[in-house]
Amino acid sequence: MLYPTNLEQKVNFQKIKELLKAECSSGLGAEYVDKVSFSSDFRLVNKLLDQTQEFLDILISGENFPASNFTNLNPYLEKAKLEGAFLDQDEFHEIKLSLQTLKGCIAFFSKFGELYPALGQLLGLVLELDLGLLKAIELVVDEKGVIRSNASRELQLIRSQIIYEEGRLRKVMERVFKEARAKGLTPEDSAITIRSGRMVIPVAAENKRKLRGFIHDESATGQTVFMEPEEALDINNEIRDLEYMERREIIKILTQLTDRLRPSIPALRKATNYLGLIDFIRAKAKFAQKTESVKPVLVKERVLSWTKARHPLLELALRSQQKKIIPLDIHLGGQDRLLVISGPNAGGKSVTLKTVALLQYMLQCGILIPVHPDSKSSLFDNFFIDIGDEQNLENDLSTYSSHLMSMKYFTQFANKKTILFIDEFGTGTEPQFGGAIAESILLSLNKAGAYGVVTTHYGNLKQLANKNQGLVNGAMRYDVEKLEPMYQLEIGKPGSSFALEIASKIGISKEILAYAKSQIGDERVRYDRLLTQLENEKNQYSGLLADVQSKERLLKTRLQEYNELKETLESTKKRYIQEAKQEAKRLLDESNKKIESTIREIKEGKAEKEATKKARQVLEEFKEQVKPEKQAVKEPGVKVLSGKIGEGDWVRLKDTGTIAQVLHVRNKEVDLSIGDLKSTVKLARLEKISQTQVKKEKKTKATSGSFNANQKLMDFSPNLDLRGKRGEEVLSLIQNFIDEGYMLGIKDLRIVHGKGDGILREITRNLLRTMNSIQKVEDEHADRGGSGVTLVTLK
Template identity: 50%
Template structure:
């Protein structure tokens, strides 16, 4: 139930209807706008809202959906019901275009994956258009809206004869016209023309007696007459008879086609209803996009839990002016059913009240509402409002009487499924009496279990709400220092009217204000003063908390950067040590091999001095060449490299059972299993062998591990540009991402685009409040390779998509 009868006008829903009418493409959709009604049927409301939500996605991201030829063919269908009636060529052409649009809508929904648009697909399930009907219309009506020549053999023959007769007629008239030009009866620039459906020659009035024939017309000045020569009377008559015959044949064809259409009327009515609903839902979705409206979580209980709610009409008005609406966050549930809002005049109390009423009415009328994601909307059975006054001279009602009349209705009909909204509760009479009556009414409304929002200035109502279960205070925030409204609702504390402060700002004499404070009493003045001081302190602490939060984020960022730097340094250190170890190992191995070869050569040459000297020179030359450092490093790196080499030197101490040893002059490394005098039994892999102790040298466990289980050095991989090019998409979708996450994806996207040389990129960020869009564009400007940026075409996303031109 709604109260009063002027409910829609008081909340501004009549303007929402006007916007929906303008968004419709045809009278079909506009007829459904008039049928919008408030409902408390949860299943019906959910179905309507999800239909609009699905169509909103189509409006924003599916430019291929048909958006033309939404024609109203209901008059044609009504006419067809009457036996013997015939539709005209124009009416059949509109029917053809409409059926084509319906088929395109059905094909669009069928082509989508199952589950993409389930609620819209459900609408289309009952629609069937027989191909025999569309083919019959297509065979008769062409794409210009005329009956085709091929509609019947007789029509084709008639039109062929008309063309032939017209060609013969023009040939005769051309000869007569040439002769008239030679005689000077007509001007040289004169040509044949049509009058009364017959082809004639324009002749100067003074020569009209020279050309025999019938005068059909004359010019406005009377200087030219239009004569049909007597030589072509018979031909013109023949053409006229053929045209009559053509018209009769066309009527016969259209009558037969109308008879063919008649059995399909039930299906056509369903198809027309479907098209009207599509137009209507499309209009709701288009309006939702303009208002930045979304689908809240719908719950089948009495609840209001809105985050970032905006008044839709105020939002649209501010959008045109380039201003932003201050969002409203409110929650009404079992614990706090009735909200008492207080605060100064012009602070936004009435706007908040109308926002709550209008959005709840829109939800229960099947319209999306402008709230943030995560908001919840419940269902109420009754919506009552008392906004403005209903004073009437006829009924002898004053302003206060009209308010009391509304309160009587509220008290009589309110229940646990009622939402009531009262503006300026208790005003219109003596304040102390009005406050007492308002408190009593509020007590009864609270007992009824109803939900509501009340605007008031009465202190007794604020105090009553503070100590009564089910009620909660709220305040429209006000800058007490600058005496400016902030239009933000704060739930949990009462607000001050700031009457004395506003009076001082306006310039009321100080003495008057002081006397007013004395008359009011110390308790009330102190109460107002306390509220003001609390408001100022809260604002100061909020600013401090914001500052602390910013500093904490900066600290966390610096800590993360420091940790990353430390990790990178440690990785670099490990890499340098590993490289040094590998190089040292290689050098030692090559040196041992060189020494072994040198000893073998000395032995083979029987230690001849000259040969020995040459071999030693080669060994010294190898030492100088291989041990020279290729890259100059600083002292800390040099020390690390030396430490790494020392790890590969033979370990000190006697060889015992379990020691790790290397055979001198070889790379083979094993472990001692047993000692037998001057021999040692060692295992090298799966092999066991007895070796003289003097041929073994002790090594460290690390050398043994690396020799037996050394990991392969990682291979450096290149970049496959062909693969990059094939997998890269110029379209990046970051909708729903957090700011930091979106920026990381944007950086990777731009790196790849710059490397591959893409000239133009497309970034989908959505519209919303424009926060992500501004963040994206500000970040893009930091890249020198990025050129101009612009919004996408309105049909392909508009301000929700940024087109980037690369330099």
């Protein structure tokens, strides 16, 4: 049950319909938009939402789905159902394009039906369709909508004859025209042209008697006539007869093709409905993509729990002004069914009410809504709303009387399956009586178990909501210092109108305000002052809480980084100790073998002086081999040379300190030789150094390189997060990331760019394709990010 009759206009749903129609690619989809209606059938609404959500997934995935030729075939089918009637070639061309679209839809869901079950079920509308009809039409009508010459043998012969006769006619006309021009009978710069479908020659009017033929037309000035020469009359007549024969043969072909189509008319009508339905669902999905809408969790128990809800029309309007909307969090359910929102004028009370009303109505019409995916919603049988001025001069109803008529309807029909919305409850008459009546009505609606949102300025309604189960207060937050609304709903406390504060800020005299306070009463002033104080404290503590939460998040991040680093260091330490033990064991074993061998040689030589001396020398040489190298003193930093970098120069990478030699210089990129490796880097990342300094640097690297490499390896992360970066920022980040990974010998890298509009993904993939060090690029597994993450395998 809906109230009033113009409910869709009240909640601005008509504008939503207009935006949906704009997303449709045909009139078929627009017709379905006009049929959209409110429903409380859980299974139906759930199915409609699933269909739209699945099509939204198709749009996001970028899968190739038919996007055009959703044509209304019903007028053509109505014409074709009459025996003896035939469709022309243009009409068959439209049918052919629609059948190709249908074929594409069937092929898509036959392949991906398991991924999109709700949409796949719609294929039942086209199961009876004979796709052999498409092949029959394609044999007759070509890609441009013209009857093919090989549609029949007779047509092919006729068209061949026409081509032959037109060639003969052209030769005759060119000969006659050439002779006429030589005799000076034609105007200057004239040429053979067409009049009444026949080839003619322009002749000066004074010379028309000098050329035998038939005059078809004359110029606007009368100075030129267009004549068909006598020699061309028979040929033109022959061509005209052939054209009539061609037309009769085409009609025969089209009649036969229409007879072939006629038995498929019922199936084609269903297929037309399918095309309209798919176009309509796609329009809803495209609208959802623009408004970032989703399907909330639909539950059967009465609850409305939304986070980050946004009014789609308001958000689109703000987006066009480069502004952002402030999301809304709201919860209705259990003992908090009727929300009474209070607060200052222009503070966002009505916008909040209209947001909840519009989104609930959209949801029950099968349209995705802009909320967080974890939000919960249920369906209501009755949807009542009282917004705006319904003054009716014909029935002699005042504004307040019209509101009372709505309240009468609400109290008569409201129940536990009702959701209602009342804006500025109780206004329009004397506040003392209006507040009392509104209080009584609110109690009645609460007793009926109804759900909904009510906005008011009346203090007695705030107190009523504070004392009764089922009712809950809500306040629109307000910055008292700046006297600006914050457009944030806070559930659990009433809001102040801040009337005295606003009046004081504007500059109303103290005497006037003092008199107003005396009329209001000390108790009421203290109550309002308390609300103001609470709002100030709320704003202060909200700022402190946000600061603490930010620091806590930073602390958690640093703690996680510390733990990861500690784990890496421990792992590296254990590995180095294990390697050292293995090396020590190897050296000890080898040393023992050498000593035993030396002792054996001395014994076998019977302690001869020369043999003993030689054995001792071999042992001393081995001791030198296993003796630890002395740690070299680190040389001062490498001196950077000025001048242009050229082929053969030695350079150092600024960010990594790696020494390399230049192989080739190409514009802003340089091919380098780094030991046995080759790499391409940006010229801006390099600095030129001398060969003398290279030797010193290499010597220093020889003694300390192991430490630097290990440190680099520990500092390097195989994950690169580009989310939130601009396009021009990511290029250098990706280049450095790949170069470092390649030099450190890490084979598998991971780049996180997100899905979004796909811009970062496209920039990343295009850059990776140009790098020689990359072996393979692919999407991450769907459970771990899918197309929002690029996996890179290095050579």
